[in-house]
Amino acid sequence: MRARSIVLSCLAVVLALLTVPLLAADDGAALYKKNCVKCHGDQGKGDGPAAKLLKNQSMGDLSSKAEMSKLSDDTLHKMVAEGGQAVGKSKVMPAHKDKLSEAEIKAVIAYIKTLQK
Numbered sequence: 001m002r003a004r005s006i007v008l009s010c011l012a013v014v015l016a017l018l019t020v021p022l023l024a025a026d027d028g029a030a031l032y033k034k035n036c037v038k039c040h041g042d043q044g045k046g047d048g049p050a051a052k053l054l055k056n057q058s059m060g061d062l063s064s065k066a067e068m069s070k071l072s073d074d075t076l077h078k079m080v081a082e083g084g085q086a087v088g089k090s091k092v093m094p095a096h097k098d099k100l101s102e103a104e105i106k107a108v109i110a111y112i113k114t115l116q117k
Protein backbone atom coordinates (compact mmCIF):
# COMPACT_ATOMS: atom_id res chain seq x y z
CA MET A 1 0.00 0.00 0.00
CA ARG A 2 2.69 2.41 1.13
CA ALA A 3 5.01 1.58 -1.77
CA ARG A 4 2.16 2.20 -4.15
CA SER A 5 1.43 5.65 -2.81
CA ILE A 6 5.13 6.52 -3.08
CA VAL A 7 5.12 5.44 -6.72
CA LEU A 8 1.97 7.47 -7.32
CA SER A 9 3.38 10.62 -5.77
CA CYS A 10 6.58 10.25 -7.81
CA LEU A 11 4.44 9.95 -10.91
CA ALA A 12 2.51 13.08 -9.95
CA VAL A 13 5.77 15.02 -9.55
CA VAL A 14 7.06 13.82 -12.92
CA LEU A 15 3.79 14.77 -14.60
CA ALA A 16 3.82 18.19 -12.97
CA LEU A 17 7.38 18.81 -14.16
CA LEU A 18 6.47 17.76 -17.68
CA THR A 19 3.50 20.08 -17.95
CA VAL A 20 5.29 23.23 -16.68
CA PRO A 21 7.15 24.00 -19.95
CA LEU A 22 4.02 23.23 -21.97
CA LEU A 23 2.01 25.69 -19.94
CA ALA A 24 4.73 28.31 -20.25
CA ALA A 25 4.64 27.98 -24.04
CA ASP A 26 0.85 28.33 -24.10
CA ASP A 27 1.00 31.23 -21.70
CA GLY A 28 2.51 33.57 -24.27
CA ALA A 29 -0.46 33.06 -26.57
CA ALA A 30 -2.98 33.43 -23.75
CA LEU A 31 -1.23 36.54 -22.44
CA TYR A 32 -1.20 38.04 -25.91
CA LYS A 33 -4.92 37.37 -26.31
CA LYS A 34 -5.68 38.94 -22.98
CA ASN A 35 -3.41 42.00 -23.14
CA CYS A 36 -2.49 42.79 -26.73
CA VAL A 37 -5.12 41.52 -29.19
CA LYS A 38 -7.46 44.46 -28.60
CA CYS A 39 -4.95 46.74 -30.30
CA HIS A 40 -2.59 44.52 -32.25
CA GLY A 41 -5.15 41.99 -33.54
CA ASP A 42 -4.98 38.19 -33.72
CA GLN A 43 -2.18 38.14 -36.28
CA GLY A 44 -0.35 41.21 -34.96
CA LYS A 45 -1.34 43.34 -37.93
CA GLY A 46 -2.59 46.18 -35.77
CA ASP A 47 -6.25 45.61 -36.55
CA GLY A 48 -7.71 44.79 -33.14
CA PRO A 49 -11.07 46.30 -32.08
CA ALA A 50 -9.39 49.18 -30.23
CA ALA A 51 -7.36 50.03 -33.33
CA LYS A 52 -10.62 50.94 -35.08
CA LEU A 53 -11.29 53.54 -32.40
CA LEU A 54 -7.78 54.93 -32.69
CA LYS A 55 -8.01 55.44 -36.45
CA ASN A 56 -5.04 57.70 -36.91
CA GLN A 57 -2.74 55.74 -34.66
CA SER A 58 -0.51 53.15 -36.30
CA MET A 59 -0.04 50.05 -34.16
CA GLY A 60 2.94 48.83 -36.10
CA ASP A 61 2.86 45.38 -37.69
CA LEU A 62 4.03 42.65 -35.35
CA SER A 63 3.71 40.13 -38.19
CA SER A 64 6.25 41.95 -40.37
CA LYS A 65 9.70 40.42 -40.08
CA ALA A 66 11.23 43.47 -41.77
CA GLU A 67 9.68 45.84 -39.25
CA MET A 68 10.20 43.69 -36.16
CA SER A 69 13.83 42.89 -36.96
CA LYS A 70 14.61 46.57 -36.40
CA LEU A 71 13.69 46.18 -32.73
CA SER A 72 16.24 44.57 -30.42
CA ASP A 73 15.14 42.22 -27.66
CA ASP A 74 15.96 44.96 -25.16
CA THR A 75 13.76 47.46 -27.00
CA LEU A 76 10.91 44.95 -27.21
CA HIS A 77 11.20 44.24 -23.53
CA LYS A 78 11.30 47.92 -22.62
CA MET A 79 8.31 48.66 -24.84
CA VAL A 80 6.16 45.96 -23.35
CA ALA A 81 7.26 46.62 -19.76
CA GLU A 82 7.38 50.43 -19.76
CA GLY A 83 5.30 51.39 -22.76
CA GLY A 84 6.00 52.94 -26.17
CA GLN A 85 7.05 56.27 -24.72
CA ALA A 86 10.02 54.64 -22.95
CA VAL A 87 11.59 53.96 -26.36
CA GLY A 88 10.47 57.19 -28.04
CA LYS A 89 7.33 55.70 -29.58
CA SER A 90 3.67 56.40 -29.01
CA LYS A 91 2.36 56.44 -25.44
CA VAL A 92 -0.75 54.71 -26.76
CA MET A 93 1.34 51.51 -26.48
CA PRO A 94 0.77 50.94 -22.74
CA ALA A 95 3.21 49.80 -20.05
CA HIS A 96 2.56 46.28 -18.77
CA LYS A 97 5.04 45.97 -15.93
CA ASP A 98 2.31 46.33 -13.30
CA LYS A 99 0.14 43.73 -15.00
CA LEU A 100 2.65 41.13 -16.18
CA SER A 101 5.50 39.47 -14.33
CA GLU A 102 9.00 39.40 -15.79
CA ALA A 103 8.41 35.79 -16.93
CA GLU A 104 5.09 36.74 -18.52
CA ILE A 105 6.68 39.63 -20.42
CA LYS A 106 9.30 37.22 -21.77
CA ALA A 107 6.60 34.69 -22.71
CA VAL A 108 4.51 37.27 -24.57
CA ILE A 109 7.58 38.55 -26.46
CA ALA A 110 8.49 34.99 -27.43
CA TYR A 111 4.92 34.59 -28.67
CA ILE A 112 4.85 37.75 -30.80
CA LYS A 113 8.02 36.52 -32.51
CA THR A 114 6.04 33.52 -33.75
CA LEU A 115 3.67 35.92 -35.56
CA GLN A 116 6.40 37.12 -37.95
CA LYS A 117 6.15 36.08 -41.55
Ligand code: HEC
Pocket residue numbers: 031032035036037038039040050057058059060061062067068071076079080084088089090091092093094096108109112
Ligand atom coordinates in the same frame (compact mmCIF):
# COMPACT_ATOMS: atom_id res chain seq x y z
C1 HEC B 1 -4.00 50.33 -26.24
C2 HEC B 1 -3.48 49.65 -27.39
C3 HEC B 1 -2.26 48.74 -27.24
C4 HEC B 1 -2.13 47.62 -26.47
C5 HEC B 1 -3.14 47.05 -25.47
C6 HEC B 1 -0.84 47.05 -26.77
N1 HEC B 1 -0.20 47.82 -27.70
FE1 HEC B 1 1.63 47.44 -28.53
N2 HEC B 1 1.49 49.15 -29.62
C7 HEC B 1 0.42 50.03 -29.61
C8 HEC B 1 0.72 51.16 -30.47
C9 HEC B 1 -0.18 52.36 -30.73
C10 HEC B 1 2.01 50.92 -31.02
C11 HEC B 1 2.78 51.79 -32.01
C12 HEC B 1 3.71 52.70 -31.28
C13 HEC B 1 4.48 53.57 -32.26
O1 HEC B 1 4.91 53.05 -33.29
O2 HEC B 1 4.65 54.74 -31.95
C14 HEC B 1 2.45 49.64 -30.46
C15 HEC B 1 3.65 49.06 -30.77
C16 HEC B 1 4.07 47.84 -30.31
C17 HEC B 1 5.29 47.18 -30.72
C18 HEC B 1 6.31 47.73 -31.72
C19 HEC B 1 5.79 47.51 -33.12
C20 HEC B 1 6.59 48.23 -34.16
O3 HEC B 1 6.45 47.86 -35.32
O4 HEC B 1 7.34 49.16 -33.83
C21 HEC B 1 5.35 45.99 -30.05
C22 HEC B 1 6.44 44.95 -30.17
C23 HEC B 1 4.16 45.91 -29.24
N3 HEC B 1 3.40 47.04 -29.42
C24 HEC B 1 3.86 44.84 -28.44
C25 HEC B 1 2.73 44.77 -27.62
C26 HEC B 1 2.45 43.68 -26.75
C27 HEC B 1 3.31 42.43 -26.60
C28 HEC B 1 1.29 43.97 -26.09
C29 HEC B 1 0.57 43.17 -25.02
C30 HEC B 1 1.38 42.81 -23.87
C31 HEC B 1 0.84 45.27 -26.60
N4 HEC B 1 1.74 45.72 -27.51
C32 HEC B 1 -0.33 45.90 -26.19
C33 HEC B 1 -0.75 49.87 -28.91
C34 HEC B 1 -1.02 48.86 -28.01
